[in-house]
Amino acid sequence: MYRSFNLMGYRVTGSKCLTICLGFTFIMGCFLASLPIIPSEPTNHQISSTTYSKKKLAIIVPFRDRFEELLEFVPHMYKFLNKQNILFHIFIIQQKDNNRFNRASLINVGFIYTKKDYDYIAMHDVDLLPMNNNLKYGYPKNGPYHISSPQTHPKYHYDTFIGGILLIKQEEFDLVNGMSNNYWGWGLEDDEFYVRLKDAKLKVLRPENITTGPDNTFRHIHDKTYRKRDTRKCFNQREITRHRDRVTGVHDVAYKIHSTHNVSIDSLQITVINVELICNKTATPWCQCPEPPKVKKVK
Template identity: 75%
Template structure:
């Protein structure tokens, strides 16, 4: 005979046990909720909040503007060199080759104006950069010129030009300052003087040109000048009244009235490194600047033997 077990009593005991467990869980939850949260490091909550709410300061973007015509050998050296140089400084940049595609004489200043118009919405500052001048000293700073234009290729380090007001070669200008002085003059067809006129514009706007400090290299080893003057002769002709006009400050032309057509834009890879090529046709008003096309010098008669 097996003993009889009362199921009624068992159910009654189980209900009481379940009720006790629920009651204890409720009181323990209330107790824990009332306890303050303890941190091993009291500054930790503030540090975490700071990381979440702080906004990262983004670096300013640089548009490297290279006025260009028929200098492909130099370009093949320029692009890989500048990619390597600027990547070391961790500068967000892109190279724009502003190529003149017309029959007029080369106009460096107008091409820079066109490049600025094309890039100003997306870039914070420009480098007006000759294709044949390669910086070799890693301490030359291409960072954002917040205080004023920065002349990278200073007279103390440029391989050829050493006068105090020289600002050619490589000049950094932020977007607001370039617009403030109305860009560069459009009167300079042929080689030379457009950067000297731009210096006067900066001076008239009370903008001081800043040059790199603590550069220990000199005129022989700060830059590599890859221009071959025997192969690439500069167009230094002066015709009509060009000499008279271009020696004066130009208060009329500039960024607002540069006349051009942008025919095409292309992304071109040089050693796998992308640059943007702008194919530009500059328009010349011969009633104002007839020297955009100097007449060819008369040929000497062939002497008969």
């Protein structure tokens, strides 16, 4: 025998109550199923498979033996970019060979390594730390975006300067065939890259309405007394590297990846890629530049 009781003033039997409860459960289930499912953003800014709407930034840092600068760079960039809600990862492209440092070729390697999984790259010096929060690292949808402009860079102020920190979409970097591989030693690779962008009719954009200047927009942590620039010129290097390179680029950069490591600095994740750059000594014999013999003074 079913028991009966009062429900909101009505006399209801146990069987009727069961029917009402099942009906109410069915209606609520249909209502909840109709609500949209919105994926939550990851809280630590690591790339997540549940993130669909945001563009992903690969920070490419050409690197050799600057560990004290790296220890300062990584925490600073995490703190700076987390304020902007940027989805990013830092890739340290470390040159591990006996040749002179080749910043452009290392950036080419970084592009190749990240192009399948990231939407744009930041060509970023390890010794240049942004201080002004109005310097935005968002997706450069309107063209290459030079964050460290001549008006705010601590050292370089000529109009065609695009070194330091440059954001560029993967397809635009690929369009201009990346950077020249001819620049062993310090300097001029950015100037040649500017000409590549100009030839491709890609206008370089820069931050606007920045009220800080060369002294307080960035912090330049390079110690030139401890680590001198390799400005030597050997063989016919000076003549070749003053012209636009229409031969080499990302399509023919010669390298080997010896190892890849996921590294934590202050619990912050980065990827270190150890790269051997292979020099064509017929084309660029200045990849190794012997020190001139010291002349003994005659007493």
